[in-house]
Amino acid sequence: MRTAYSVETVRTAERELMARLPEGALMQRAAAGLAAACAEVLGRVAGRVYGSRVVLLVGSGDNGGDALYAGARLARRGAGVTAVLLTPERAHSGGLGALRRAGGSVAAAGAGEGLIERADLVVDGIVGIGGKGGLRAEAVPLAAAARRSRAAVVAVDLPSGVDADTGEVRGEAVRADLTVTFGTHKPGLLIDPAREYAGSVRLVDIGLSLPDDAAELEALQHADVARLLPVPGVESDKYRRGVVGVAAGSARYPGAAVLAVSGALRGGAGAVRYVGPAGDAVIARFPETLVSDLGPKRAGRVQAWVVGPGAGDDAATVAEVLAAQVPVLIDADGLRLADAGAVRARTAPTLMTPHAGEAAALLGVSREEVEGARLASVRELAGRYGAAVLLKGSTTLVAGPGGGPVRVNATGTSWLATAGSGDVLSGLVGSLLAAGLSVVDAGSAGAYVHGLAGRFAAEGAPVGAHDVADAVPGAWRDVRGVG
Numbered sequence: 001m002r003t004a005y006s007v008e009t010v011r012t013a014e015r016e017l018m019a020r021l022p023e024g025a026l027m028q029r030a031a032a033g034l035a036a037a038c039a040e041v042l043g044r045v046a047g048r049v050y051g052s053r054v055v056l057l058v059g060s061g062d063n064g065g066d067a068l069y070a071g072a073r074l075a076r077r078g079a080g081v082t083a084v085l086l087t088p089e090r091a092h093s094g095g096l097g098a099l100r101r102a103g104g105s106v107a108a109a110g111a112g113e114g115l116i117e118r119a120d121l122v123v124d125g126i127v128g129i130g131g132k133g134g135l136r137a138e139a140v141p142l143a144a145a146a147r148r149s150r151a152a153v154v155a156v157d158l159p160s161g162v163d164a165d166t167g168e169v170r171g172e173a174v175r176a177d178l179t180v181t182f183g184t185h186k187p188g189l190l191i192d193p194a195r196e197y198a199g200s201v202r203l204v205d206i207g208l209s210l211p212d213d214a215a216e217l218e219a220l221q222h223a224d225v226a227r228l229l230p231v232p233g234v235e236s237d238k239y240r241r242g243v244v245g246v247a248a249g250s251a252r253y254p255g256a257a258v259l260a261v262s263g264a265l266r267g268g269a270g271a272v273r274y275v276g277p278a279g280d281a282v283i284a285r286f287p288e289t290l291v292s293d294l295g296p297k298r299a300g301r302v303q304a305w306v307v308g309p310g311a312g313d314d315a316a317t318v319a320e321v322l323a324a325q326v327p328v329l330i331d332a333d334g335l336r337l338a339d340a341g342a343v344r345a346r347t348a349p350t351l352m353t354p355h356a357g358e359a360a361a362l363l364g365v366s367r368e369e370v371e372g373a374r375l376a377s378v379r380e381l382a383g384r385y386g387a388a389v390l391l392k393g394s395t396t397l398v399a400g401p402g403g404g405p406v407r408v409n410a411t412g413t414s415w416l417a418t419a420g421s422g423d424v425l426s427g428l429v430g431s432l433l434a435a436g437l438s439v440v441d442a443g444s445a446g447a448y449v450h451g452l453a454g455r456f457a458a459e460g461a462p463v464g465a466h467d468v469a470d471a472v473p474g475a476w477r478d479v480r481g482v483g
Ligand SMILES: NC(=O)C1=CN([C@@H]2O[C@H](COP(=O)(O)OP(=O)(O)OC[C@H]3O[C@@H](n4cnc5c(N)ncnc54)[C@H](O)[C@@H]3O)[C@@H](O)[C@H]2O)[C@@H](O)CC1
Pocket: 014, 018, 026, 027, 028, 030, 031, 059, 060, 061, 062, 063, 064, 066, 126, 127, 128, 129, 130, 131, 132, 133, 134, 135, 136, 139, 156, 157, 158, 161, 182, 206
């Protein structure tokens, strides 16, 4: 499991560690890791460190100090290192001394942009976890020059200008090819839009110890998901594996029912029960489905329900499903049709799976506001509804009903932005619920497998939602390391 911690938690852990170490030791650890990563990048872009051109963008805090000490290490290996100081009177004095002693120099006022244009590597040490808001005016032209330049950009701890705790980007920020972060991931490195600014992320261990229960974010990895995915035992039968009910589709949108069932059949439940007006279309495509036209209450036992994909205006079915004493996943039209009081009153677990537009409608804000503040939005929805919430998008977030770390999933690909792929996800996750996973585990493991399936199906070319469903077994095998 990959975890990310808030700035406050990082600061506390840093203080504790610093009290036990000689002064400056932590910064030296950070600088050593940063310099090693920069040397690798220089090997790729300039062929070697010796003789390469490195520009350090140095702000007024310790983030700039890291950049200066790393720059000193590169200068000792023969790189031509020049520091551009954003506030010369407040630059880290120890780091500046080290850089000068190693043969590095400080740029003359106004020379920054020209230097960046000719550089092989730009090291962004403008601001790290001490940053507030977007880049300040004096840093904006430098960030723009770095973007124009053919130089590689390595961000120190965080791309300057992004919010470490939320992933929000208000105003200008540095766009990095690589971010070298210290001690732990910060939430902003894992959540869009900031995640995109970070490029790839490398974690340098500086010896911080962080409490397991204080993580802000958790990102499942293959091994975590492999442990969660249900696998039938020798004594299993279809009922013991769980039956998932799918109440979806309408005369207008029969395809949503077919796609939700296609996901459900690949999600680990022993049987899929379909309820709704698209039974013929479902059976034609998936004859193994148990189809009923009696409505959710009389359709027979299920261990979990999925309601809402393509449901049109069928509020009665949504209400009937919400009255069931089993886990319920509410998606798409179901989110609009569900009575908020009925959702809050449920005693069995509930998982809501909006995309940003649906989340915006539920919260009464704009889509852009949700996309700009995903973490706050998913937590707010979970709190309001007393339900788990899976917010879809480029990084999918899953918040539990009672707080705790939010799960983040980044296995997806933008090729998944295709009509109906969310219906496949809802069926898949519903099936995992029926198999007995908790709402947060089902949502995050389902999003993981679905994202991977999207990648496998697309491989760089457009796909339809049914291709994603077809790729789920391959993703599942990949996660389990079989086949
Ligand atoms: N505390 C420690 O022991 C360690 C800290 N490390 C580094 O130290 C950083 C934190 O250092 P600081 O607490 O000094 O904080 P930063 O260096 O992140 O930033 C603080 C400074 O930036 C200015 N600033 C704030 N917002 C700005 C903005 N939007 N644009 C431009 N300037 C802005 C502030 O006026 C302040 O002077 C970490 O991100 C990491 O890089 C590492 O060396 C590891 C060890």
